[in-house]
Amino acid sequence: MGKVSGYICNQKNNMYRPTSKFYQVIIMGLLFSSLITRAYAQKRILFVTSNQEFYGNSKIAAANHFEEMVIPYHLFVKAGLTVDFISPKGGAIPIGYINSSDSIQKKYLYDAFFMDKLQHTLKPSDIRTDDYSAILYTGGGAAMFGVAENETIQNIARKIYNKNGVIAAICHGTAGLAYLKDDAGKSLYSGKKITGFPDKFENKKAEYYKTFPFVIDQAVKNNGGNFVYSDEGWDGFTIVDGRFVTGQDPSSASKMAHEVITLIEAGSPQIQKETTKNIDKVFSDWANGPDKPGVAAGLLKDGKIVYLKGFGSADVNHQSDITADTKFQIGAMSKQFTAFAILLLEEQGKLSLSDDVHKYIPQLPDYGYPITLKQLLSQSSGFADFSALKEIAGWRSKDVFTQQDALDLILQQKKLDHIPGTKFSQTASGLILLTEVVKQVTGQTLAAFAQQHIFQPLGMTNTLFYDDNQLILPNVARSYQVEKNGLKNNPINYSIIGTTNLYTSAADLSRWYLNFENPKIGSKKLIKKLTSPVTLNDGSSTYNPTAGRLLYGQQYQHAERGVPKIWTYGLEGGYASNIFVFPHQNVTSFVLGNNNRYNGGLTMNMAIEVLGDIFPAPARIDFNKLKTIKLTRRQLETYSGHYWDNENATARRVYVKNDTLHYQSSDGNNGDLLVPVSENVFQMVVDGDDVILVKFRKEGGRMKMVYTSGESDEYVHEAYTPIKHTAAALDEFKGTFYNHALKTTYTFSQNEKGLFTSNKNQPLISLSPIQADLFLSNSRNFGSVRFARDQQKNITGFYINSDRIKNLFFEKLNISHPGE
Template sequence: MNKLLIFLVLFGLHSASSYAQKKILFVTSSQSFYGNTKISASNHFQEIVVPYDVFTKAGYTVDFVSPKGGAIPIGYINSSDSIQKKYLYDGLFMDRLKHTRKPTEIIADDYATIFYGGGGAAMFGVAENTNIQNLARQIFANNGVVAAICHGTAGLAYLRDETGKSLYGGKRITGFADKFEDKNEEYYKAFPFAIDQAITNNNGKFVHSNKLGDGFYVVDGRFVTGQDPSSASKMSIEIIKLIENKKIGVEQETVKNLDKVFAEWDNAPTKLGVAAGLIKGNQIIYQKGFGSADLTHKNLVNADTKFQIGTMSKQFTAFAILFLEEKGKLSLTDDVHQYIPQLPDFGHKITIKHLLSQSSGLHDFLALKEIAGWRDKDVFTQKDALNLIFQQKKLDYTPGTKFSQTSSGLILLAEIVKQVTGQTLAAFTQEHIFTPLGMNNTLFHDDNELIIPNVAVSYQVTNNGPKNNPINYSIVGTTNLYTSASDLNRWYLNFENPKVGSKKLIEKLTSPVTLDDGKTTFNPTAGRLLYGQQYLHAERGVPKIWTYGLEGGYASNIFIFPNQKVTSFVLGSNNRYNGGLAMNMAIEVLGDIFPEPPTIDFSKIKTFKTSAQKLDSYSGYYWDNERMTGLSMLVKNDTLRYHVLGNTYENLLVPIAENVFQVVIDGDDVMKVKFHKEGNNLKMIYTSGESDEFTYERYTPKTYSPTDLDEFVGTYYCKALNVSYILDKNEKGLFTSNKNQPNISLSPIQLDLFLSSARNLGGIHFIRDKQQKITAFQINSDKIKNLLFEKILN
């Protein structure tokens, strides 16, 4: 095995799997003639393809730039050479030489090396190009490598730092020495300078071998230069060594500290497993697995172990839709009925954008599923989800005028992909997203009977030890994507340098959704909703994009700090929230960038003096009629406190301004309540960070005697869901149940309005006829409005 192959196997392949490779920027010339002569000039083909071959085999991406961009002249081709022949007949490669990029299109931070190729054309238009000079200066300032081969060294002639000093002052540089030129030829007379003299004039130490073709090259610091084409492969290997040694030196300590985040897995191979990944810039800093993927077979988690990522799957559905929009296959303004005629006509146009922005007015199918009596372990298919959606009789609101947190839109988007492409979402994403990105461990699982290899088992942690916690549904669009740490790293690297989709698509994916007015955004307490179904939320004053997925025993979290280009995630089957692990990883590489502390020190908050009488004026019960939630305010030990109805804990409120209080919590989120009067009504406005305002109005609770409750007792039937609920009473009050639901208590709020202890049942409002007899009730929550149950038996 030759030295190059040994290096690539032992070193290059390791680096490609353990770290994200920054790219190599290859500088070529646009010049077709020697100066103003009619003598043809070109870029040296061998000096391009040999380094390209070495870099790409080591896992690097090579981009080509030229002063003018577009097609460049090539020459010095030896088609009997196997490497040159390979690339000469590689259509995709040759197309890249026809479409080189302009210097103004290049972002220097994306590159670990700038490599100046040779050939007679390299003597013209490159060295004096200030944009290329700036790229070299920035790459070098970022600890990158500057390289040049043969006549390509001419490109270094004027390189200086920002202070005007030579970028390579005192360093040894080689190139095609003037002594080897034929000074009597016309081509030479057209040269703007002699390479060795130009390097010397810029305070470099020009050196050379007295023999051509002996592979002579020089490494001095982060400058790698070669004398002629025979040095191409050797100097390319040296460049890779410099990049990798630099990364290893810088990152070894970071990796050790990241390992400490997962110290609880040390010497505990049977502990339920997690896998982690972290990207900084364009580099994968970390990807590892910890613990057990399968307690029965003793399989350990590694970077390729598959985990289900729950609602984190939504971003892939959104990407597929935007990808099809970019290809001209659909428009976000298209009426959904165009693709799904089975969806009832509600008298209003529902667009694809409405589905993406969660402003369609459709009920949430997951809430309907629970209300209809489906159990967690029931087999549940895409058809079942669609049937629940299609049974809706009336929209909750006019599409595009309001937001509601529902998952129905994502189910319909998966169906739209199928109608547009003729492929299921699983098949389409596999062919057009996952395979092109090398995400070989990623798939949408649309068949619950399909056996998935190398997958972490879903477990439920109990007092008696872990139990299997199988997931028996086949829905996609909202969930059911299986992926690995290594694949997610590949996915998020695509956000920085898209291979699938464009920069414009990524920008839209990470931009906020809006209502039809184009201005109003959706800001629940999780943060501002983005088209990628993730949330933008400040972490201690620093913007971050985040989301999570909880499904069965699977628990996944992702935090993206876009300004710092840091992405951190943890996948698990350990039946717990893994956000702390993912955030601790991010903090390790972000360092001390946060303007706010991790925990609010309430002893340092300036408080507003408020009398006991004023505090008493806020006490009472408050109701949010939009989300159907309630809470109470009470004064205890001269402080105002609140507790959410149905819960036992209380939160202390600290006065910070007139009628304004901050909620005391153990964390960095700033939660506030503000009281104000509208006529005779006292209202309370709640916000969390930059969330929308949630309005609660004070009310006097309705009380019912046991006899009063008799008129509510009976059986109620929902035609849309074909399900019945039996309402009855006991010593605690009114309660309900159906065949698969545990008992659900109903607490009176106002006249004929009760709060359910089950979140998805929300508030239950009873309807009376003209004789004041109860004939039905409606379920209202933040996910469903006016779901009707008619009374069929007393």
């Protein structure tokens, strides 16, 4: 850990002197990237700092000037810019000259996110110069040492400048310009006016001064520059000459930052300025909200960053601003990185999607069929969903839950829900197993493999799989639950990866999606595979739930008002994330939040700013213009009744009210209107562009209802007549039931509302009768309960069925048999 000096600037004597107090902090910068181009530029600024702890070889403590970092940082972030920090050696740097009575300095001094951001500065070798539109040399006595002579930093500054970037320096930071040359070896600022801390104001008798390797004034002149300064000093003296912006002393920090911002904005085309202005309006509800959670947003067009900005607070208690480099949990959006890792290993020849998973996880039971890695990726493996098993087993949402816990739940499954590769089911168990495959193939956990082979090469240094729930993450947005009576912390206590628990920032996601346009990690063939539909063993059948067609990247392809898009979302604790990709228009839009709010509307409104009017269908269906037919009440009544989807364990009711057909789910809402577009086909009235059709047909003398949303698969419901059990009849379903694999017990009881069940960790689950021995629960994962009987008609147990799990058997305990 580096020491931190305690120096302040004595304005009266225009010199630096040590204070009696010393501060210790660790300073870190995070690397982001995107492309700086004439059309769209990511607004990033690189701050250059020094590692020097002492003046020369003396024992006089040196430091980087806190104010000269904090004031520009504050103004740049406020303007929507992103700041990264480097030092010659990287890692910890000393800071000082801290004035805690200054409100802005105090804010950042006690801002955990800012101090965490500064925890380890980057090395010059880590920097991709195309990522930056400006470089700023910060001051303090430490700036006189180790920076100017660093050829890598010189090269970074030259490349940024050659791409129409800005070079800035303040106070002693101007020392970093001493040896700057152009590609021909001549001065980079020949004849230009440059300022910095003048030698006139140094205390030449002081020991610190005797350690200086050169005098700033003379070094600038020796390199062809025109060194100028204010004789008065401490008057905010700032010089702008071309794309060089320099400030004389700390009083110049604010003016210098504004001048840099002006130059960057001047280099942005009008179309980008207007787009940014319009997108800012999309987030008006979140702007200037230090007392409430918020969002970070990113927008890409044609492989370039159009927009990257944060709004609201990452930590309400400390009122820490959300920026483009604030970490968020992205929930199910994490799955794409697991899929990418597997496809990357396939491309490297280290595995094949046709491999049987038993090759890598031999402890898996033999189910009588091979289970390929492709089937794990395509959600056709036949494994029950581990998260459903977790809930049924009695785990609570706030319990600590590890990767091994998830793996154990999968390994305990004695049989599959179906023959692998013959049908699809909503299960994330395959991705958990694939994390174990990565570990067996590479010797690394998925977290370590992704860090080394995906995140680091792409510069995603603010991204990681969180596989240790006790790890303290820096620069992370807190998870909040927004309720009517205020905010609540909504902590996440599990450490499973593969399906969730990836933390990343808006800036890092930009780099990830830029890799899709011009792959640096993985080939174009891999990217194409990632965005291709999964299939069954037949090679043609695709999986099309209501979210859209499932892709190998665990995202969905779905038409947005007639235009193809790829999308997914993540909801985990208080974190909510959305991504929309319009592949034909090369537009990617995403929003990350810590406010437990679905951010799809924000994401789409941002995308529309660059998509324009490309949609053949309206944002909302005008049902007044929809071509419909007139059906009599008698005709409508033929479709009335109760319908049951045995595959997904859902019940629906269709009824006629005011001569209109209504569609009602099992939650008992008022029902959605159905308007007839043909004699047996109805369209659901929705507020949006989704075309939801409900079709009726008779098969074997029984009415069936078929539900589709857009291009989804058919959800088939069969008509049934609900039964009502008497209290006496319900008595035979009472009892205690046990599942050996889950080691879990459920007790069925009866109250005034009917049958219900519970275990020690779960809330009451109510059960509604569908058929004689079939009940529907009010819990999605518990699904339906079908009781089993022996030949004497005694209940021996029950099976749980849902869209995530099939035929999970619980045996009835204390069963008495005749003659015993």
